[in-house]
Amino acid sequence: MATVGILGDGAIGRLIAKRLADQDIDVCLKGRPPHPKAQDADLWLVCTKSHQAELALAALAPRPELPLVLLCNGLGPHERLAQRLSNPLFLGTTTYGAKRQGEQVLMTGRGHCGYGQVSGSLQALPQVHWALHRALPPARYFPQVMEPLLQKLAINAVINPLTARDQVPNGALLASQYRQEIIALIAEMTPVLQHEGLACTAQELLDNILAVAQATAANTSSMLADRQAGRKTEVDAINGYLCEKAQHHQLPAPLHRLLWQQIRELTT
Numbered sequence: 243m244a245t246v247g248i249l250g251d252g253a254i255g256r257l258i259a260k261r262l263a264d265q266d267i268d269v270c271l272k273g274r275p276p277h278p279k280a281q282d283a284d285l286w287l288v289c290t291k292s293h294q295a296e297l298a299l300a301a302l303a304p305r306p307e308l309p310l311v312l313l314c315n316g317l318g319p320h321e322r323l324a325q326r327l328s329n330p331l332f333l334g335t336t337t338y339g340a341k342r343q344g345e346q347v348l349m350t351g352r353g354h355c356g357y358g359q360v361s362g363s364l365q366a367l368p369q370v371h372w373a374l375h376r377a378l379p380p381a382r383y384f385p386q387v388m389e390p391l392l393q394k395l396a397i398n399a400v401i402n403p404l405t406a407r408d409q410v411p412n413g414a415l416l417a418s419q420y421r422q423e424i425i426a427l428i429a430e431m432t433p434v435l436q437h438e439g440l441a442c443t444a445q446e447l448l449d450n451i452l453a454v455a456q457a458t459a460a461n462t463s464s465m466l467a468d469r470q471a472g473r474k475t476e477v478d479a480i481n482g483y484l485c486e487k488a489q490h491h492q493l494p495a496p497l498h499r500l501l502w503q504q505i506r507e508l509t510t
């Protein structure tokens with residue numbers, strides 16, 4: 243049986259490590275370097291924050307045949323890594339929730355996982371599916387990997403920065419005072435997402451975002467949690483990524499750009 247490497251020993255990394263170990267699957271959990279050289283793995287699940295992934299992988303220097311699965315929120319690092327590394331590269335997203343409590347990890351929500359391949363040989367697919375399906379079941383393979391990732395990005399690009407800016411729980415966004423701003427943010431990002439290949443309408447995005455705000459009404463978004471803890475947020479890989487893509491397609495994105503700047507100013 244394969245040894246599953248987990249890079250990033252935070253909340254989601256530890257949750258995955260625990261779930262796999264509970265099934266008697268060998269796990270190699272690595273935090274910040276220096277790393278002990280003794281252990282190695284047959285594939286790596288990258289569980290750092292998006293802005294930590296490239297440095298973490300550079301320090302790990304995985305053998306080029308080993309599959310890598312980026313499980314960070316947000317997008318952008320995968321494009322640079324696909325150019326730099328020849329490893330089979332996968333992207334995944336999960337609705338499981340995890341929280342660190344000292345050295346322990348608490349599962350705050352059971353969910354699912356969607357993943358697909360960005361680059362490299364497809365031979366690694368069964369092994370990646372096996373690991374993800376054991377760690378974050380059910381795992382679903384998407385031949386068009388950007389579909390679930392862009393769907394998640396759309397939700398994060400509205401809920402995360404608004405809740406972080408105003409320091410409110412997700413459910414606060416259901417109030418009428420936010421509706422116009424949410425609709426304007428969606429109107430701006432819909433053509434960008436469509437140009438990136440996501441078949442979506444503004445109404446579908448609005449429905450999804452409101453459904454997530456409702457289902458997670460009492461939750462503190464990860465961006466707000468990062469702001470409150472004085473940590474760097476993932477806004478570059480969320481609204482920043484959207485703005486870069488808007489620029490690439492010569493589409494306007496002033497509202498997302500403003501939010502991107504505001505969150506950066508509030509958290510640096």
Ligand SMILES: NC(=O)c1ccc[n+]([C@@H]2O[C@H](COP(=O)([O-])OP(=O)(O)OC[C@H]3O[C@@H](n4cnc5c(N)ncnc54)[C@H](OP(=O)(O)O)[C@@H]3O)[C@@H](O)[C@H]2O)c1
Pocket residue numbers: 249250251252253254255272273274275289290291292294297298299301313314315316336337338339340341342464476
């Ligand atoms: N937690 C969740 O419920 C959840 C759910 C879905 C998706 N996600 C996504 O999963 C990613 C991780 O989230 P998280 O909540 O687990 O964050 P986290 O608790 O901050 O975990 C990230 C871990 O990576 C470590 N790290 C940083 N640089 C590293 C390096 N160079 N090498 C190895 N490890 C390094 C961090 O160490 P330090 O603490 O020293 O910085 C930290 O332990 C994020 O993109 C998040 O959005 C999280």
